[in-house]
Amino acid sequence: MSYFFLLTVNGLVIGLIYALIAAGLTLVFSVLKVVNFGHGTLYMLGGYASYYIIQWLGVPPLFGVIGAMILLFVFGIVFERLVIAPVYTDKVERKDEYAIIVTFGLTILLSNLGLVVFGPFAKAPPAFMAGALIAGPLILPYDRLIAAVVAVLLLGGLTVFLKKTSLGQALDAVSQNRESAAVIGINPQRMYTIAFGLGSALAGGAGALIAPIFSLSPSMGELPVVQAFIIIVIGGMGSVGGSIIGGILLGLVQGLGVGYLPDPNRALAYT
Amino acid sequence: MSRLSYSHAIQTVLLAIAVLLPLVIGPYWTHVGAIAWYYALLAASWALLAGYAGQFSFAHMAFAALGGYASALLVGRLGLPLPLAIVSAILLAMVMGALIAALVLRLSGPYLALFTLAISEIFRLVLVAEDEITRGMLGLEVPGFFPGSSDRPYYYLGLALVVLSVLGMNLLLSTRVGLFLRAIREDEGAARTSGIDTTRYKIFVFVVTSGIAALAGTYYGHFIGILTPNIAILPEMGLVIAMAVIGGIESLPGAVIGAVVVYLLSESLRSYGEWRFVLLGLVLILVQRFAQNGLFPFIEKLGRKRLPSQAKVAIGKTAGGGHAG
Numbered sequence: 001m002s003y004f005f006l007l008t009v010n011g012l013v014i015g016l017i018y019a020l021i022a023a024g025l026t027l028v029f030s031v032l033k034v035v036n037f038g039h040g041t042l043y044m045l046g047g048y049a050s051y052y053i054i055q056w057l058g059v060p061p062l063f064g065v066i067g068a069m070i071l072l073f074v075f076g077i078v079f080e081r082l083v084i085a086p087v088y089t090d091k092v093e094r095k096d097e098y099a100i101i102v103t104f105g106l107t108i109l110l111s112n113l114g115l116v117v118f119g120p121f122a123k124a125p126p127a128f129m130a131g132a133l134i135a136g137p138l139i140l141p142y143d144r145l146i147a148a149v150v151a152v153l154l155l156g157g158l159t160v161f162l163k164k165t166s167l168g169q170a171l172d173a174v175s176q177n178r179e180s181a182a183v184i185g186i187n188p189q190r191m192y193t194i195a196f197g198l199g200s201a202l203a204g205g206a207g208a209l210i211a212p213i214f215s216l217s218p219s220m221g222e223l224p225v226v227q228a229f230i231i232i233v234i235g236g237m238g239s240v241g242g243s244i245i246g247g248i249l250l251g252l253v254q255g256l257g258v259g260y261l262p263d264p265n266r267a268l269a270y271t
Numbered sequence: 272m273s274r275l276s277y278s279h280a281i282q283t284v285l286l287a288i289a290v291l292l293p294l295v296i297g298p299y300w301t302h303v304g305a306i307a308w309y310y311a312l313l314a315a316s317w318a319l320l321a322g323y324a325g326q327f328s329f330a331h332m333a334f335a336a337l338g339g340y341a342s343a344l345l346v347g348r349l350g351l352p353l354p355l356a357i358v359s360a361i362l363l364a365m366v367m368g369a370l371i372a373a374l375v376l377r378l379s380g381p382y383l384a385l386f387t388l389a390i391s392e393i394f395r396l397v398l399v400a401e402d403e404i405t406r407g408m409l410g411l412e413v414p415g416f417f418p419g420s421s422d423r424p425y426y427y428l429g430l431a432l433v434v435l436s437v438l439g440m441n442l443l444l445s446t447r448v449g450l451f452l453r454a455i456r457e458d459e460g461a462a463r464t465s466g467i468d469t470t471r472y473k474i475f476v477f478v479v480t481s482g483i484a485a486l487a488g489t490y491y492g493h494f495i496g497i498l499t500p501n502i503a504i505l506p507e508m509g510l511v512i513a514m515a516v517i518g519g520i521e522s523l524p525g526a527v528i529g530a531v532v533v534y535l536l537s538e539s540l541r542s543y544g545e546w547r548f549v550l551l552g553l554v555l556i557l558v559q560r561f562a563q564n565g566l567f568p569f570i571e572k573l574g575r576k577r578l579p580s581q582a583k584v585a586i587g588k589t590a591g592g593g594h595a596g
Contacts, residue, residue, distance in 0.1 A: 101512065
């Protein structure tokens with residue numbers, strides 16, 4: 001039974017991280033109607049940003065997470081303004097393909113830049129807190145516990161922000177109908193920029209949270225982003241709540257599946 | 272001089288260079304050239320699928336892998352003669368293309384891209400996982416087409432395949448089908464209203480391009496002599512997309528030139544390691560941002576502006592390569 005609990009808790013932690021990645025991807029998709037194929041590299045970038053902030057500034061690891069989110073927010077805004085913004089003008093033909101190609105180009109650019117700049121070897125930032133919580137048969141490293149708590153806070157904050165604040169409601173309005181939102185005085189262009197920035201920040205935060213648990217490598221975003229694609233399809237394209245639930249579910253299925261299915265490698269191939 | 276013959280003149284000169292080149296260059300570059308034709312086949316057929324018909328598929332490399340593996344297994348396991356194996360591999364890929372196209376018919380844009388990405392990844396993972404049949408990541412050995420170790424026959428075979436398939440696809444695009452495909456890309460609803468059986472033509476273009484991708488895969492397999500599931504990984508697909516986009520997603524010869532230039536550059540800059548791909552990603556974003564129809568049609572247009580007398584004649588005519596917009 002304790003084995004079951006251990007797998008469940010681990011699956012839950014990973015699921016929460018997946019949920020963070022998927023929520024960012026969904027936010028971008030619902031507001032901009034653009035699938036960000038570069039989302040995995042933003043996640044990677046967040047992990048490294050946090051690592052270097054902690055190393056250079058000597059701040060506690062949690063500030064690394066916050067710093068990474070701020071940096072990624074700025075990066076997202078700049079990228080959206082410079083590269084994605086032309087999609088909304090008439091100058092661009094084949095808008096869907098344009099967005100796929102530029103975000104995919106971003107992936108090629110950043111993942112290889114990561115290899116050159118950060119090096120191919122894995123790096124591990126310091127733990128949020130050493131040691132582990134031992135409750136009966138359940139052993140849970142504080143790292144994972146803190147990552148899970150922060151992820152829950154971020155996801156909760158995002159949900160409240162989208163439901164309760166006027167900015168969040170404006171984002172929701174644009175995601176439902178651009179023209180109608182523009183009619184009642186919401187500037188869709190501004191919402192696109194904000195949504196892309198927030199989506200990038202969420203990816204960056206997820207990367208920063210996972211960094212002490214698994215280590216950092218330039219290709220760390222490839223697998224989680226594929227999972228995130230699966231999640232946003234399961235959770236209903238464009239629904240932030242759905243993607244959160246989908247993320248947690250997928251984490252649990254993976255956590256338990258690895259333990260109980262006879263051939264995990266093959267099981268992954270068919271999920 | 273009309274725009275048509277202007278483009279054709281350039282293409283003829285480039286073709287002549289490609290034919291004569293192996294007489295001058297060494298065996299290493301002949302080998303590189305022969306691989307470049309593999310990418311050229313993929314980039315050109317992907318440009319037809321994504322650029323003309325607007326069906327942005329990430330599964331193109333999976334079809335190449337399917338072709339390569341099917342042909343290798345048919346020869347290796349069932350002992351079929353090589354030509355028969357190749358033809359059946361291509362037919363198999365076309366059937367699969369039809370099935371997948373029928374599945375994804377209602378999807379477009381990002382949905383289609385995600386779905387085909389998933390199909391492609393599943394297929395690749397099956398290749399890795401079912402190692403009793405495919406030998407997984409160890410790699411499947413494939414018999415060659417030609418005896419001897421010279422790459423020159425492969426170079427000319429690849430060149431012939433590229434020329435024939437581009438000519439064939441351009442011939443197809445010059446008929447009504449080409450117009451239908453472009454109409455579907457621009458506005459599927461309007462195309463259907465005008466009496467085009469959009470379902471049929473979407474499946475059709477999927478089948479044709481899957482067949483060409485499988486052809487490229489069999490060529491690659493029997494040329495290199497070993498196949499691994501890595502030919503269907505996402506970065507390979509990214510490379511092909513980058514080649515087609517940089518060369519010109521709406522011009523099949525442009526995509527071929529893009530593939531050859533990108534591949535030769537990436538080979539000659541090999542000593543710079545990963546910086547090559549940093550550059551590739553940057554160029555991909557910049558080309559898409561500032562010259563959406565590709566670098567070579569863009570350069571061609573610049574060149575034509577320098578010759579104003581010709582430019583006037585060119586207005587209103589569409590090139591053989593096709594520049595819509």
